[in-house]
Amino acid sequence: MAVDTEPLDLTSRDWLADPYPAYARMRADGGLHRSRRWDAWFASGHDTCHAVFADDRFDAAGQPMLRMLQAELLRGAESWRAPVFPSEGRGGDGLRAAGRRTTGRALGTPFVAGLWPAFERACRETAAAAVAAGSVDLVRDYAIPLTTGLLADLMAVGEAELPVFRAFAESGYQPQADDAAARRVVRDVRQALAEQVVDRIKCPVDDFVGHLAANPRTFPGGQESGSGHLEYVLGTGLMVSLVTHQGLVLSFSTLMRALLDHPEQYALLRAEPGLVAGAVEEGLRFDSSTQALGRRAKADVELGGSTIPREPGGVPDRVGQPGRAPVARR
Structure with a gap:
């Protein structure tokens, strides 16, 4: 079942400094949280995220979302509106x-x-x-x-x-x-x-x-x-x-x-340039710049014991419309 609490405080200094403990708590609580503020679902954990990405009843809802949500919150927004951006998914x-x-x-x-x-x-x-x-x-x-x-x-x-x-x-x-x-x-x-x-x-x-x-x-x-x-x-x-x-x-x-x-790792990389390619691959895994991806439901979907309702027709102007399920990276 989804946990009906606010899963992430996107303006918290602790979250800004290191979001991964918050993601770990989300996974420990079952990996699926409903946000009342955004009227959306936050999914985390491999199995839950895989279920969303593998289900063709979910459609792409835009590019990485947490950074955009965070930016609007820091600007004082109380309901997030999508920035001017070339829309995905038309056609x-x-x-x-x-x-x-x-x-x-x-x-x-x-x-x-x-x-x-x-x-x-x-x-x-x-x-x-x-x-x-x-x-x-x-x-x-x-x-x-x-x-x-x-x-x-x-x-x-x-x-x-x-x-x-x-x-x-x-x-x-x-x-x-x-x-x-x-x-x-x-x-x-x-x-x-x-x-x-x-x-x-x-x-x-x-x-x-x-x-x-x-x-x-x-x-x-x-x-x-x-x-x-x-x-x-x-x-x-x-x-x-x-x-x-x-x-x-x-x-x-x-x-x-x-x-x-981690200066010792930096020194090793400078001493052995052949390790650069591996360091880049590991860096992408270690701390991803994409903290979440968005999906929206094209039909009612049972996920983790909860029902995510179909999003109303059209492309909504708020990320937090029903059916959108930002998927946390870790």
């Missing part, structure tokens, strides 16, 4: 699955593989400049700009569009002045990328955006839709730009924090 399950396959293939092309040498050079040059300067903020001055550059190259963003792309890709690290400002950022980057996509459709180019543009999806009912395909490519590009940016920066940050907290 039906078949389209979404096909879209994921196309995106995966696009990320496995020789064009993408060819980006890494330049990225490695940029990392070395940025690090050398930081050493020469005598100090560096590893997140602000190193991880964020390098990741922006990598994703701008992935999206083939030109110099003229780079400021617009940077404003969008880096928007997750500081609160927007207001909702209108956030909408302007999304509008501007959509316009810039839309022009690029149209160019790729007219004149194919063998790059990431070109691969997406060259593989139109068949929409529900078997009808091809030019505007729908454009929206799919735009949404994919925006999602990859924003979510990948945060995933890379936050994973780097948590790994560096762990190494600084």
Whole structure:
């Protein structure tokens, strides 16, 4: 049965410093908690999370959620409203699955593989400049700009569009002045990328955006839709730009924090560079930058002795609508 208590205090200093003891308590209490504040369910523990992810009656409800919930709470929100963000899940399950396959293939092309040498050079040059300067903020001055550059190259963003792309890709690290400002950022980057996509459709180019543009999806009912395909490519590009940016920066940050907290491991890694690949893999497991994923129920679902009701139709404007089940990582 679900425990009917508030499972997580997302503004607690203890939780911010180390969320894993709270996750352990959730697992010990059965792994399924109903939050009255958000009218949602928090699931933890391998078996419970596997049951959610393996059940096709649950649908994706967006990208990593706890960070966004936390940001809104810290801003003083009493009911969380989703930030301006390219929505997932429009167009039906078949389209979404096909879209994921196309995106995966696009990320496995020789064009993408060819980006890494330049990225490695940029990392070395940025690090050398930081050493020469005598100090560096590893997140602000190193991880964020390098990741922006990598994703701008992935999206083939030109110099003229780079400021617009940077404003969008880096928007997750500081609160927007207001909702209108956030909408302007999304509008501007959509316009810039839309022009690029149209160019790729007219004149194919063998790059990431070109691969997406060259593989139109068949929409529900078997009808091809030019505007729908454009929206799919735009949404994919925006999602990859924003979510990948945060995933890379936050994973780097948590790994560096762990190494600084364990200087003997850091010294070992510096002495034996061949261990770097394993350290990165272990860092992703040790302290994940994705603390929760969201799901919503498309039908009434029995889970852990409780019934999670079907979410009402449409895409709700609050994460805490019935049927959404953020799934804790540990």
